Amino acid sequence: MSASSDYQLLRSHLAFLRMTAAAEVLPGLLEEASRSSQKLSHSAFLERLLSVEVAATEERRRASLTRFAALPSPFTIADFDFSAQPRLDERLVRELATLRFVEDATNVLLIGPPGVGKTMIAVALGHAAVAAGMRVHYTTAADLVARCHRAALEGRWATTMRFYAGPRVLIVDEVGYLPLPAEGAAALFQVVSQRYLKGSVVLTTNLGIASWGKVFGDDQMVAAALLDRLLHRSVVVNIEGESYRMRSHRARAEAARKAVSA
Ligand code: ADP
Numbered sequence: 001m002s003a004s005s006d007y008q009l010l011r012s013h014l015a016f017l018r019m020t021a022a023a024e025v026l027p028g029l030l031e032e033a034s035r036s037s038q039k040l041s042h043s044a045f046l047e048r049l050l051s052v053e054v055a056a057t058e059e060r061r062r063a064s065l066t067r068f069a070a071l072p073s074p075f076t077i078a079d080f081d082f083s084a085q086p087r088l089d090e091r092l093v094r095e096l097a098t099l100r101f102v103e104d105a106t107n108v109l110l111i112g113p114p115g116v117g118k119t120m121i122a123v124a125l126g127h128a129a130v131a132a133g134m135r136v137h138y139t140t141a142a143d144l145v146a147r148c149h150r151a152a153l154e155g156r157w158a159t160t161m162r163f164y165a166g167p168r169v170l171i172v173d174e175v176g177y178l179p180l181p182a183e184g185a186a187a188l189f190q191v192v193s194q195r196y197l198k199g200s201v202v203l204t205t206n207l208g209i210a211s212w213g214k215v216f217g218d219d220q221m222v223a224a225a226l227l228d229r230l231l232h233r234s235v236v237v238n239i240e241g242e243s244y245r246m247r248s249h250r251a252r253a254e255a256a257r258k259a260v261s262a
């Protein structure tokens with residue numbers, strides 16, 4: 001068989017296997033191999049070709065995990081200014097960033113008033129998990145409830161529950177900002193229940209645990225059952241400090257005042 005028909009066959013094998021990245025670099029790599037003074041061994045050549053495809057596949061996988069995660073900002077733990085939050089347990093947050101908590105489906109509850117960095121830490125944990133190749137999904141509690149509501153109307157309840165059961169890490173942001181209708185509380189309860197001991201929930205809330213009844217329209221039963229599942233295996237991170245935005249706003253105002261009075 002001629003070299004050119006070998007080449008055509010090789011191209012069609014790569015096309016059949018959908019190895020488009022390898023197919024793209026093949027001509028150049030062949031050319032380089034034939035010109036190269038120290039001859040490339042067969043295995044070295046194959047390695048070079050396949051490594052291009054492996055890199056492309058990994059890149060696609062990472063891009064797909066990133067899309068699916070839907071994280072609302074790019075922040076990582078490295079961006080978090082711990083000095084601004086002196087009462088926050090930095091060691092605990094850094095321990096969480098190792099993702100050991102994901103291994104036994106431990107939940108993480110980030111509790112504190114608005115602006116203290118709850119979302120930022122939750123999102124940073126999400127990015128760390130994506131970087132580790134895990135499926136992650138971010139949602140606000142309001143979006144989760146709205147999506148479940150639509151699903152119930154359109155007969156897609158089971159599919160939607162499977163969707164929320166799937167990711168290794170599910171981030172539910174802003175629980176408690178809006179009171180949930182009974183149906184919404186039931187949806188959140190089912191999502192948390194079916195993930196119980198199977199996959200981590202990272203949840204942020206402005207409500208102390210004692211006032212969780214309020215989120216659920218004072219349905220203490222649902223609140224207690226939900227907390228029971230959430231807290232059974234969990235890490236609670238309390239952030240009590242002041243709002244980061246207010247703090248930097250105050251610092252700027254202070255600096256401006258000094259500049260004016262100087
Ligand atoms: P929360 O979810 O608690 O309301 P966010 O995480 O949304 O607060 O933080 C509010 C804003 O302040 C965001 O832009 C966030 O990036 C920033 N921020 C909060 N805390 C810190 C911090 N310790 N270091 C750096 N940026 C912070």
Ligand code: MG
Nearest residue numbers: 118119174204
């Ligand atoms: Mg937030």
